[in-house]
Amino acid sequence: MYKRILVPVDGSDGSRRALDEAIELARLSGAQLQAVYVLEHPTRVVDVSAGFAEQMPVRDTSPEIATTVLGEARERLAALAEQGSVRAIDAYGESLATVLARAIDELDADLVVMYSHGRSGIRRLFAGSVAESLLHNTTVPLLLLRNGEQE
Numbered sequence: 001m002y003k004r005i006l007v008p009v010d011g012s013d014g015s016r017r018a019l020d021e022a023i024e025l026a027r028l029s030g031a032q033l034q035a036v037y038v039l040e041h042p043t044r045v046v047d048v049s050a051g052f053a054e055q056m057p058v059r060d061t062s063p064e065i066a067t068t069v070l071g072e073a074r075e076r077l078a079a080l081a082e083q084g085s086v087r088a089i090d091a092y093g094e095s096l097a098t099v100l101a102r103a104i105d106e107l108d109a110d111l112v113v114m115y116s117h118g119r120s121g122i123r124r125l126f127a128g129s130v131a132e133s134l135l136h137n138t139t140v141p142l143l144l145l146r147n148g149e150q151e
Helices: 014-027 063-079 097-105 121-127 130-137
Strands: 004-008 030-037 045-046 055-057 084-090 111-118 142-146
Touching: 004 014, 004 097, 014 045, 014 063, 014 130, 014 142, 030 097, 045 084, 063 084, 084 097, 097 121, 097 130, 111 130
Parallel strands: 004 030, 004 111, 030 084, 111 142
Antiparallel strands: 045 055
């Protein structure tokens, strides 16, 4: 089945759900699991929803946040006795999908488990879709979980 699973984490509820799913898949298949946090140097987007233009960061990816998120992932891996590791990668101006595609290649992953925000319309235009971009940058299967309420 699967031998190496990669799961991007960012501290959100969606990435926690993806990590939990990846842990369960690793448990069932005996796979190695690597949780990856990408340190971005974010661009800013314009928020016109309030009637005026305002620059705001896309998301905070400071080293302190990375340490916290990867520490949480490490605890989840240890508590569930899974073979796994955590890793932070600096994007150095590359897109998130490009960085993740390189991490997939370096791990020689045969599955990526991640969440999707499920954005549409203008929000998708500005924020983009990492999952959709990753689909174009890798041949490795992606298991996408919808970010939202658990059923």
